[in-house]
Amino acid sequence: MASMVIRTGRADLDFSGIRAEFGLPSEFPAAVLAEAEQAVGRDVAVGQREDATALPLVTIDPPGAKDLDQAVLVERVGRGFRVHYAIADLGVFVVPDGALDAEVRRRGQTLYLPDGNVPLHPTVLSEGAASLLPSQTRPAVLWTFECGAGGEPVDVRVRRAMVRSTAQFDYDSVQAAFDAGTPHPSIEALADFGRLRRERATERGAVELRLPEQEIVPNGDGDWKLVVRPRVDVDAWNAEISLLTGMSAAKIMLDAKVGVLRTLPDADDTAVDALRRSASALGVPWPDGVTPARLLAGLDPARPESLALFVDATRLLRGAGYTAFDGEIPPVTTHAGVAAPYTHVTAPLRRLVDRFATEVCLAVTAGQDVPQWLRRALPLLPGVMGGSDAVAGRVDRACLDQVEAWVLADRVGQVFDAVVLRADGNGADVFVAQPPVMGRCVGADLPEGERIRARLTVADPERRKVAFARVDA
Template sequence: MRGVASMVIRTGRADLDFGGIRAEFGLPAEFPAAALAEARQAAGRDMAGDDREDATHLPLVTIDPPGAEDLDQALCLERVGRGFRVHYAIADLGAFVVPGGALDTEVRKRGQTLYLPDGNVPLHPTVLSEGAASLLPERTRPAVLWTFECGPDGEPTDVRVRRALVRSTARFDYEGVQASFDAGTPHPSVAALPEFGRLRRERATERGAVELRLPEQEIVPNGDGDWKLAVRPRVDVDSWNAEVSLMTGMAAAGIMLAAGVGVLRTLPDADDGAVDALKRSAHALGVPWPDGVTPSRLLAGLDPSRPESLALFVDATRLLRGAGYTSFDGSIPPVTTHAGVAAPYAHVTAPLRRLVDRFATEVCLAVTAGREVPDWLRRALPLLPGLMGGSDALAGKVDRACLDQVEAWVLADRVGQEFDAVVLRAEGGGADVFVTRPPVMGRATGEDLPEGERVRVRLTEADPARRKVAFTRVVG
């Protein structure tokens, strides 16, 4: 969606914060003193003396949400003959975190950065995540530099990964980069991204990768001390940029599988029953599904602005159940692929915000340099699936609680009013609906709630204390 639908909370109350959610889930307010001291000491280290390639000449740029300071990735993509060369620099947390130290102990407990509207609960102290380790513009930083030589089809023919010093030249956001492409004035470092990104998306569809283009709700400040609920615009740059990260994760998985040691992000393939159920949903929604067309190809061709597409994207989540992390050392696990990517895949591109990336990256660095994987790293690998599984579950609960809270705040004084909605999934005597203005996901009851249809609903409950919103179908 290119536009933003939003509604601003203007209550004049001072209690519209997320302290209750922080307390409910036991989110830490600060780092232990020993961990913070380690981080500060590491931030003051001179990384130039390390055995690193000097890649500060590369005109890398970052693309992140507006206002982000924890910048994990920097990109430089160029045409080389009929193919492409992609430089992808990733923040090097291994340069700052001492294995087994106080900081390592604390970040293992946290697992990942949690994003709340009134402030993050960071994985690492901000002296690192928004300072010395972040790939901020015009700052020399330690990084793990991936370089891909790709053919005319966008597939890598050679991959290198090593430690380097880099210097980002500019910081961009998604909408700004998209605007530059639309105007025909892209930055030279990403000028080839549309062509490369489209090639990679086509390769992904050929593999059977599943992309669900569902509305992404966001809670953002409006600048007056209030919050607004919005749908984040989806621009083409989101998808193109994501393909570079996915390519890197696939390369990392390949390196670790070849070495017989590492940690993967895995998702079992959907069974025939899930695909058959999706086909029945498509038929009920009036979405043609020609013989021989894969779910990946069908979903890629849908118009996400149409209500039947939204409903089918929601139904397609049944294809992506059972995601987890799989560690291995010495023997290859039975499941090595991620069904959503349709290939082996590993998380290595967001180490500032996600614990597992640092460990997977260290495996790749050791293997490609011909070194033994360190004992401390081998000991950590079996622990990572449990640590990340718990962290992912907590992050999902916190995200949902924050959205539920703001939805209830937004609608608290509108009980009895009617809204336009799209029916996403009907089951259990009711349906999940998406109200477009304000952008709210809720539960509706009533007769005749067919999936993929636009309906009129009445708000019957908006309880901020219980974080609950409910609707009923308006008939007639």
């Protein structure tokens, strides 16, 4: 699916109304900024910290990103692989129970709006002293995975280090280099390793839903454009490194019986049976013995029936949360989407829980007691992160709804090609490819997975609402 861009044609539109509606903070308190400035001047190289600045690590992030959490190096070692994964070390900048710690616990995570972020940490840290910017020596938590020929780790190490990223890349440029046969030496082995890890994920039963991802980006003239960016192979390969790290961290914490997991209960038989019925109705063959993960992995995301089945498959991934534990293994330890125990440790600049989970792993692997301040914080994290995730989801949806309404405001009455994603008794959710919007559609015959013609009946920027009605064939 190619990228699709539609301009709003307006230069006076911003997202201040959404910021006000959700009460998003516009600045940090003075005490928090002062503490962050003090942290920048702290000697972060003190203590038992490995010098890993000779490793030719690189970063892969969206274009223009400055809050760089991860840097990676993938090497072939015999028939296997060695993966170095450096994660920004926020633990050396945030004083437990200080003003900065209290503020980031209140925020939970960075919120991304088209006209500017609401950062978790002051930008002097998140885009400066703590960010793994190229050609800058930075403190990091360095994970090293020794993996066999099948991509599974046989040895995992984690420790504090000083690192120095050698280059900053974005996903599209890395994909273009792979396509041209000229990948950067530091990630030349990423393709083979990423494919192996993807295959292991499918074997485990990991569920990946390749739905169109709408993005809002500036067009350079002060207004906005809607884009559907196809997920390139590099996205999936790079994500596998993060997933490997999160699974390894979860194992460390479960072995020690202390930590915080990202959990999602396994789908029950009712959800799987419903998905089978949807596949049958959509004409998607489901051979005996094929798992939902294997079926979904084999679908062509460009086909309308695939889009509809991906939407239906969201029923397999309900009930995600965070589970803290200390001294006793919780009843649910796995994440059904990953098909393994999993935790967040790879984005501490942007997500609160990652710093705490990382500190548990560092203490456990060093043979040290988990600090009391950390044990006190663990039970609070599920509530903080659950609330923060909910706000982030609502803000993302509000921004998309707003731009969709802006884009279509002068096109009410026009007819568009659409794909029916999910139908119910009151209509259906549909995806319109040009411009890339999702909305509700009413009509007498709305079979999931079919292409239809739909007339735009509502495009209201004030209510952030878009609606369609099926045009009779």
